[in-house]
Amino acid sequence: MYINVILSPSLGKTTVTKNERGEPVQFVALLETSQDNRYTDEGWTLQLWYSAGAEWQEAEFTPSNDLSLISGFDESSDLKRRAYRLDIYHESIQPLQFTLRFKPEKNSPWIWIKEQSGIADGRLIFQKNYAISSDQFQFDSLFKGTNSNLAIKKASSDVSGTDLYVVSGSALPGTSNVALGAPLLLENFYALVKLSPSWMGPRQGASHFTVDRDAVMAGYVRSDGRHVVILGISGVDNCTTFVQSSDGKIILKTRNDGLVDEHHRAIVATGLEYQRTADAAFYQAREIIRALDIIQDNQDATSWEDNDGPAPLPAWYQTWFDGLAYCTWNGLGSELSEEKIIAALQDLSDNGINVSTLIIDDNWQSLDDNRRWVQFEANKNFPNGLAHTTSEIRKRFKNIKHIAVWHALLGYWEGISPGGAIDTNYKCTTVKWHGGHDVHVVDEPDVSRMYSDFYKFLVGAGVDSVKCDNQAAIDEFDDATVRQRLSRAYQDAFKLHSLKWFSRKVIYCMEHSPYILFRALLPHNGPRVLFRNSDDFFPEIPSSHAWHVFANALNNIFTSHLNGLPDWDMFQSTLPEYAGFHAAARCISGGPIYITDAPGQHDIALIKQMSAVTPQGHTVILRPSRVALPIDPFIAYNSNQLLKVGNSCGTIGGSSFMAVFNISGVENSELISIDDFPGMLLVAKYVIRSHRTGKIGGIYTQGQGKLIRTTLLPRDWEFYTATPVFELAQAGAEKSFYFGIFGVISAMSGAAAIAKQSTKTETKRFMISVTLKTLGTLGFYISDLASRDISNLLITISGQVIPFSTVKKSAQSDTVLEVDIETAWNELGLTSGWSNEVTVIFYIE
Known part of the structure; x- marks a missing residue:
């Protein structure tokens, strides 16, 4: 017999609640069993076992006939569902630890959920009044055993609360350690550690702070509900500062590459929400770097923040990373050639996949036998030169708007070929790296000139963007003075000349060196760039895929504060078992989307769920407005918990997204709170739509305790959209209905296709106008659609009435109206003219 019990607040994790003392804590349980069992509904008993540090107590759940509190998008008739409620009056200020047991009838033995499913106890911590009042908080209430040699200075915060x-x-020359102290009241922590010189990744733990590698940042929640973030500052005074651990203490580990004593710095921030606490730390870090004149700003440092430049009106401004891209790396392999690239693009075109950007990855350059760069021009597999290749591509494939090429920061993986054209034309030097190995590189005086000449060559060859890889190589020189001398030279040259020649249309890769993160990417003083957010996509390693998504989501806690968009790497649309998993991750990320399909191997339906076609015929992705963040940063990998990643689009009160991933090897379930969706307004009403099933939850507002039942098998995922709805009623009318716009529901993040919307009340009807960035299937929420005759609806596109054949009620939900805008556009023979938008007007009584 199948038995699944789901509890809210969840087991296996810590939940922070703001319940005042004396207010009950509401527990909700959902029991699911197979239909073909011999037990009656009345026979089941569920008990909560809980403790606040004293003796364990039991409390019995009360069956509830009201399932309206829980929405489920899988209405499988194979399962029988029963809801239970329990209110616990908890007077203690101590955290509440709890678990669950149940039995199907009175004389049956108890089944403990931990034994049945392996799910650990849950913990509930209460945000204390003194934790909320920052006036009562001092530094010595955060740590015990802080080294007396540290100077602690309180700073004003740009983030309220x-x-x-x-x-x-x-900091002495070399490496030194100093104790920040043991964190007091530590409940759970996360850290982003250096997995290698090039990449960082997440770690989590509880009770006792310990990390196995150097961390670029760490955060924890205390048992009083307060959050703390520790951020080491790098790129200042020749110092790189990490967070380490020793016997439960947080250690500041500093590498000083200078020849004299310098000063290391770290930021400690504390607040009531993990995201806002991290925001405060990064804003202060940016101010420190700017105040110390590390970056020479040519303009106000905030002028580019969250802005790609002035957008032409009334159309939306399409940037180079808004187009669907194709990267050659996994799809075409290392034996790259002009012939292979053109054949791959033809294959894409033949399958109706019109990518906007081409990334020519590694192995186009001229190299010697030791993986060293010889000259600017492409290798013999491009027999007529790079310029011929790009010219042929642009001539044959008009959809290609941007062509990027790959190169390493030092030229190639093993540097410059002695005696080659680059070595001859620029001053080069041989230095030690990787523990005594020689590498030949362009020396400091000529780095800038080499970059200028190289990028001038690329522009002349028809290239308008670059992917610069192996950037953390500057951290791998053995000698500190070499690191100090060459790091700045290479980073400054890359930044300056990519701005001059490509307007910063660049992708940073293998750039998780603290020096680069803080010096090149933290200041918001130029156009936004793209940067790789984690280690590579490895199609041949099944165990890597869930980790890849998990690591990217957690790394975003750091990278969301940088002046760019996190690139979650390319993937293949036909990847066995994990293609949809990766696709959902890219759609929620807020960053670019690249496919790297092998010729003839495409999942067209999946690609269409990630992209859409503009009225001008360009294939674009539908990026949310922000960078995605994990809902709970303390959820560990393979911990029998679902990874929830949130994002939103539009202005305040727009649509909210949540992608959910099973990153464990077993089935997992959760009752997800509506309050977990980011960016929702307390006063607004929302409906939740499942992309996988097309089903709609009820109408919700935050703070009502509404829950979404989500059960995912290993490798499974879900993508939810919370769409604002508003009540429509004519003056004096007795009846009303709710209306909302989902956007292009054929795509996962289709709400991001909405450029603007408005509602106007006319004498006997309402006029709803929605302007879209793309074509596709437009979805409307109409609460009373089931009772309406859709032949009475009037919908126009660009002023023309839409063919009735393109309008239908959804087969998945009786409250969703679907309008096939793309088919209507083509059948009506419409053209875009100067605009890259399309306006749909909906008249409804």
């Missing part, structure tokens, strides 16, 4: 401290101390 947070407190900031700048921690500094003397």
Whole structure:
């Protein structure tokens, strides 16, 4: 017999609640069993076992006939579902630990959920009044055993409700450690550690702070509900500062590449929400770097923040990373040639996949036998030169708007070929790296000139963007003075000349060196760039895929504060078992989307769920407005918990997205709170739509305790959209209905296709206008659609009435009207003219 019990608040994790003392804590349980069992509904008993540090107590759930609190998008008739409720009056200020047991009838033995499913106890911590009041918070209430040589200075915070401290101390040449102290009241922590010189990734733990590698940042929640973030500052005074651990203490580990004593710095921020606490720390870090004149700003440092430049009106401004891209790396392999690239693009075109950007990855350059760069021009597999290749591509494939090429920061993986054209034309030097190995590189005086000449060559060859890889190589020189001398030379040259020649249309790769993160990417003083957010996509390693998505989601806690968009890497649309998993991750990420399909191997339906076609015929992705963030940063990998990643689109009160991934090897379930959706307004009403099933939840507002039942098998995923709805009623009318616009529901993040919308009340009807960035299937929510005759609806596109054949009620939900805008556009023979938008007007009584 199948038995699944789902509890809210969840087991296996810590939940922070703001319940005042004396207010009950509401527990909700959902029991699911197979239909073909011999037990009656009345026979089941569920009990909560809980403790606040004293003796364990039991409390019995009460069956509830009201399932309206829980929405489920899988209405499988194979399962029988029963809801239960329990209110616990918890007077103690201590965290509440709890688990669950159940039995199908009175004389049956108890089944403990931990034994049945392996799910650990849950913990509930209460945000205390003193934790909420920052006036009562001092630095010594955060840590015990802080080294007395550290200078602690309180700083003003740009984020309301947070407190900031700048921690500094003397750093001798070389590496030194100093104790920040043992975190007090630590409940759970996360850290982003250096997995390699090039990449960072997440770690989590509880009770005792310990990390196995150097961390670029760490955060934890205390048992009083307050969050703390520690961020080491790098790129200042020749110092790189990490967070480490020793016997439960947080250690600041600093590498000083200078020849004299310098000062290391770290930021400690504390607040009531993990995201806002991290925001406060990064804003302060940016101010420190700017104040110390590390970056020479040519304009106000905030002028580019969250802005790609002035957008032409009334059309939406399409940037180079808004187009669907194709990357050659996994799809075409290392034996790259002009013939292979053109054949792959022809294959894409033949299958109706019109990518906007081509990334020519590694192995186009001229190299010697030791993986060293010889000259600017492409290798013999491009017999007529790089310029011929790009010219042929642009001539044959008009959809290609941007062509990027790959190169390494030092030229190639093993540097410059001695005696080659580059070595001859620029001053080069041989230095030690990787523990005593020689590498030949362009030396400091000529780095800028080499980059200028190289990029001038690329522009002349028809290239308008670059992917610069192996950037953390600057951290791998053995000698500190070499690191100090060459790091700045290469980073400054790359930044300056990519701005000059490509307007910063660049992708940073293998760039998780703290020096690069803080020096090149933290300041918001130029156009937004793209940067790789984690280690590579490895199609041949099944175990890597869930980790890849998990690592990217957690890394976004750091990278969401940089001046660019995180690139979650390319993937293949026909990847066995995990293609949809990766696609959902890219759609929620807020970053670019690249496919790297092998010729003839495409999942067209999946690609269409990630992209749409503009009225001008360009294939674009539908990016949310922000960078995605994990809903709970303390969820560990393979911990029998679902990974929830949130994002939103539009202005305040727009649609909210949540992608959910099973990153464990077993089936997992959760009752997801509506309150977990980011960016929702307390006063607004929303409907939740499942992309996988097309089903709609009820009408919700935040703070009502509504829950979404989600059960995912291993490798499974879901993508939810919370869409605002509003009540429509004529003056004096007794009846009303709710109306909302989902956007292009044929795509996962289709709400991002909405450029603007408005509603006007006319004498006997309402006029709803929606302007879209793309074509596709437009979805409307109409609460009373089931009772309406759709032949009475009037819908126009660009002023013309839409063919009735393109309008239908959804087969998945009786409250969703589907309008096939793309088919209507083509049947009516419409053209875009100067605009890259399409306006649909809906008249409804």
